[in-house]
Amino acid sequence: MTTDLEGLLARARDAQQQAYVPYSGFRVGAALECEDGTVVEGCNVENAAYPATICAERTAVAAAVAAGHRRFRAIAVIGSGEGPTTPCGMCRQVLFEFAPDLVVHAAGADGGTATYVLGRDLLPDGFGPRRLDAGQGH
Template identity: 50%
Template sequence: MDLMDAARAARENAHAPYSGFKVGAAIRTRRGMVYAGCNVENVSYPEGTCAEAGAIAAMVAAGETEIAEVLVIADSPVPVTPCGGCRQRLSEFASPEVPVILADLSGEAGRMTLGDLLPGAFDRAHMALD
C-alpha cells in the first residue's frame, strides 16, 4: 500500500470536531507493512490522540516494532511536522535516519529525517537498561 494513500484515507476519518484540523499519518515498517492513524480529539482537551500515535499503536498491535518511513498529511499552508510528543514516540521505533515525509492535500511538501526533527533524542542509552 502507498503511504500517501493510507495517510489520506486515515485523515478523512479523523475525529476533529473541536479544531477542525484533520491529520493523517502512515508508517511503513522494515518488513514493508503500512499502518495508518488519524487524530482523534476529545472534548476534554488535551486528551486526544495524534495521528502518528494511532499509526504506531496499530503497528505495535500487529506485532511490528521497526519503522522505516513516515508520512504525515494535513490541510495546512505549511508542511505539518509531528508534535514533540510524537517525535519522541517515533524515535522509540525508528532510527534518526528514517525519512519523515510532510504532505499537504496536493502531495509531498517536504522531507526530513527523524534526526532532523528530534536531535539529541532521549533513548535507551540514557537509561540503565541491560
C-alpha cells in the same frame, strides 16, 4: 526496499479522512511503514478534554505495536493546513523510541511536501532507549 512515497502519501490521505476533529477541524492522517513493508495508518482523534486527544502518528504507532511491529522505516504525515505538517513534539518522541533514523515525509493540503530524518532534523540529540541502562530490556 525503497519506500513508495506516493503510495505512502495516498495511504496517509485515506487515513486523514477518518480523523475525528469536531473541535479544531484540523484533519491529520499518517501512514507508518514498518521494516517488513507493512503499512499501518492512523488519524487524529480529538476529545472534549483536550489533553486526551491523540495524534495520527501515535495512533499509527499504537496500531503497529499492537500488531507486533517494532521496527519502522518511514512515515507520511498529511495535515489539512497549508504547508507540510510535521509531527508534534510528543509524536517525535514516540517515533524516536522506535526509529531514530525514521524518514518523515510531511505534506499539507496545498500539495507541499518536505522530507526529514527524525533524529537528525526533527529531534536532534533526542532521548531514547539507548540513553537508558542496557539492562532495562531495550
